Amino acid sequence: MIVVPCPNCGPRNSSDLRNAGEVAPRPDPETASLTEWRSYLYLRENPAGWVTETWYCRSGCRRYFTIERNTATNEIRESENS
Amino acid sequence: MSSHRLPIRSSELIDRSTSLSFTWNGRAYVGHEGDTIASALAAAGVEVFSRGMKYHRRRGILTANHWDPNLSVQVGDEPNVRAGSRRLVDGMQVSAQNVWPSLRWDLGTANRLVGRFLSVGFYYKTFMRPQFLWHNLYQRILRKFAPGGRVNWKTGTHGEYDKRYAHPDVLVAGGGPAGVAAALSAAEAGASVMLVEQEPELGGHLRWGGPDDLAVLADLRQAVYSTPAIEVLCDSIVTGRYDHNWVAVLQRSHEVAPERLIKARVGSLIVAPGLVERPYVFAGNDIPGVMLAGAVRRLINLWAVKPGSRAVVLSANSEGDAAVLDLESAGVEVVAVLDARAGEDVVEARGRGRVSSVQTGDGRILRADLLVTATGWTAPTSLLNMAGDRPVYDKVAARYFPQALPDNVLATGGIAGDGSTTELTAHGRETGLLAAQRALRLRHDRRAQTPRSPAPESDRPAAIADSRIPLRRSPHPECYRSTTHGLVDYSEDVSSKDLIQAAGEGFDSIELMKRYTTVTMGPGQGKLETVNAAAVLAEAMAVEMADIGTTVWRPPFSPVSLGALAGRIFEPVRRSALQDWHEANGATNLLAGQWVRPDHYGDPMAEASNVRENVGLIDVTPLGKLDLRGPDVANLLDLVYVNRWQKLEVGRVRYGAMVAEDGVVSDDGVTGRLAEDHYLMTTTSSGAGAVWEMLEDWLQTYRPDWEVHVTPVTGGLTSINVAGPRSRELLERLVDNVDLSADAFPYFSVRTGIVAGVADCIIWRIGFTGELSYEVHVPSGHALHVWESLLSNGSDLGVAPFGIEAQRILRLEKGHYIVGQDTDGLSKAPTAGLDGLVRLDKADTIGLPELRAAFERTDLPVLVGLQPDDPTIVPDEACQIVEAGSNQILGRVTSSRMSPTLERSICLAQVDPSLAAAGTSVTVQLVDGRRITATVQEHHAHVDPEGARQRV
């Protein structure tokens, strides 16, 4: 279990939080084609390296925030509130 | 049997004033406190402890410690106990495992006669086909021959296991001299330290050393136990190291639990497991009486057990030389010392059930009952592997050494190099200091990273370089295999011959060879076998050891019981403010997610009928409740529900359904507008948490400009549904300041009022049960008063509580679906019959493109009301709907009950659209295989589809 730094609560066990996944911008639902929409739903970069992802501090401040995490090493860079 | 117990040894662990009675295979024995199971039996002359897995040859003591592959025994109901390390307890019932019919007369020895059929890969090659024989024959027969103890299924629990979380700055894995020294210097530097030792006492190899070693050990122990910053955990094992130094410790013989799993977040991990002595490969190396030097030294010095009468010693190092002295001091006649450093060798041990003679490399045959080998060391690098290191083989020292470790993992002691006790403890102290400084720096950083926590007391400790003087690497001959073949893996009965054959068959990489031959895959997980296996492979391939590599050691370092992994569950159980009342009044409980709640009070059918005829009360507190405030609540509701919310007036409630971004129905419930900027949303009981997180997600990440504040009030408000034709009459007796008449308080309205004298109760009129009903949300502190007042004021009206089961019957009669039961992870809005509810012309709705796409499809399953043609048959939920005359699946029953109102069975079902028309006859396959017919209904509702009863 890794340690995730919440910008409000400090470093916490990841079991205190929920990984909400890679940040994926939401297309305009009025104009998006189904293909674009489903790319947003299901397709992620999933690199072996640095990724920007959202976490939810479910047992702490209840804020969503983003971090940069290296998926190969679990090294984490600075985090900030969404 | 004669006693093999020696006169008192200065280093012995046993307390001779005690006597512990125990049995071995039904026979009575006596040992002392401090004995292991194995030492007590060995002292009593027992020589055979188990049988080999394949050939069922007799097995005796090999290593006399935790890693001994021959000492797995059954203790009472507990299988696979390691008799080499488990301390004796009075009354233990110990038996050999999986010998059939007995340890002495084991039928499996017949396998030896057919040995060539049990060669490597035999199981793969022979038992593959025919498939049906697996269940009928192979499994049952093979089980009789396989090692491993028996679990007694009738024993309910094997004690209460426990869990603990810990946050030491420094965790030291290994309590030998280097580990203890590291713990001491880390504590002196200001770190909190957890010192974990696998054996029941600290000291490592010093314990069976000479007077100087014992003196050093006494000093180290005294220092550790007088240092409050060090927590010592003996009889405990570090089983795994994971990212960010998350370390698992299995603590045994804890005072309240047989085992406790400690999950530790560690600043610095110091790996100091020492070295594991390696067996030597030669013919007969598994005959009882063949022992490692460490084994005889432990037997003699720790437990005062004489391991034999006439010994031959093969020595390649100082451990072997010391064993010779120990043997002599114990009165064992040392017939010959063969110096492996000078090229002397052992070729074969012979004997039936016990060594009787030894053949040397130069052709001599020596009569002996004990053959002691000291041929080198395996570095147990598991924890280093888990930290990403790939240890490297050093040909000169004939063992593996760490290569590159992350900053938060440090190695010391034998795994890092060789040295005198002084040199080892000096290296340990330097390592402890470095580990502490790094950990204190991390502690400082974590404190500084935590807003609003007290500022760190001191400045950030400076980073210091690793200036430790490395331990030297003493030359050691590469002694792996003699000129003969013998066992490499004692647990799996894999010989050097098998490995060479496997290499010949093409399994010539260590990872392939391991999986094909199962070498290193037994309970020892390679502690004794890995390096010998690599050596034999190198020999077969005619390459250097360094080119072979080793298998990767993964967690756990040592087996962990399932009980310890399950441990204590920290999940809270939620109870409504009325739960005590329910239990005092005959409720049978149901666990629903985190909640415990009444399933019924004895007769759910009668409870349901009472709601239809009179009035019932149900505690629906687990219903998710979210208090929403702010000017943008209507915008939020428009976004998260499929229907419209902008025009909901104050005092009205509305049903809403939610879908996720993929268009699948995710939750539903009723939301009411209490005031201009104040709403109360309800969700399903199971979805309460997820909906809250979902609302926060949209508000925080998507529309942070919206002003909405969400407060969960699920437990703060106790929810009581008052349902039945006489519910209005009952409430009128208790409600002040709210006009309950049909005109003033119509269906789907909400009022805030005083109930039984309790202010701020939210009352809304809805109808999940299909009857006239009011859901009353009461501030929980007053809930019991309101509940009891409703009961005591309505006895003449026939008021009675009802549970979840009656509610399920009632809602099914009414045809209300439950998200997650009547829908599933693929159910789009049209399946749930939401056609009339969904608005596709809103500015934005979660899943809007998928909603649009779903309504263009004609192939989605449809939820329908369904009635079996035989009204007495209630098909189980999840029964398949199939095509008559084939096995084609066309749907399934999602809910089913016997209806007390209609006195017939009723269902909801998802069916193929071709079957959705009212009047269609479908075929339902029951659990027992029978098929029945059922008819699709016009409505979901079986009772009162027009809704007349709830609109009175």
Ligand SMILES: [Zn+2]
């Ligand atoms: Zn937080």
